[in-house]
Amino acid sequence: MKELRETSIDRIQGETSCSVFTSELKFINQIKKWAQKYPNKVSIIAENDDGSILAHVPNEWFNFVGPKKQYNLSQEQREARAARMRELAANRNKEG
Numbered sequence: 001m002k003e004l005r006e007t008s009i010d011r012i013q014g015e016t017s018c019s020v021f022t023s024e025l026k027f028i029n030q031i032k033k034w035a036q037k038y039p040n041k042v043s044i045i046a047e048n049d050d051g052s053i054l055a056h057v058p059n060e061w062f063n064f065v066g067p068k069k070q071y072n073l074s075q076e077q078r079e080a081r082a083a084r085m086r087e088l089a090a091n092r093n094k095e096g
Helices: 025-037 075-095
Strands: 007-010 017-022 043-047 053-058
Touching: 017 025, 025 043, 025 053
Parallel strands: none
Antiparallel strands: 007 017, 017 053, 043 053
16 A cells, blocks of 8 residues: 655634645655755654655745546647647747
8 A cells, every 4th residue: 555645734814824735746846856946935843754845935836726627629620739739849949
């Protein structure tokens, strides 16, 4: 069985920062980078023996993202989009 990894964000309306607890490595690394880059905005409150961390970060850095839009495309529409993407990529390669 996989080891349980979790992330929780506690936000209070009107506050400038929120608390982030995570045991997920990708988020731990991101928060540590933020703490180095923005020491006046991000503070790591605790680093636990299991590797998890608790940090305070600005509230404005977190937004809820809705689900990806689903498209029901015909085969012709898919082919037209693929052709446009190939053309864009070819033009980008010419410029760069």
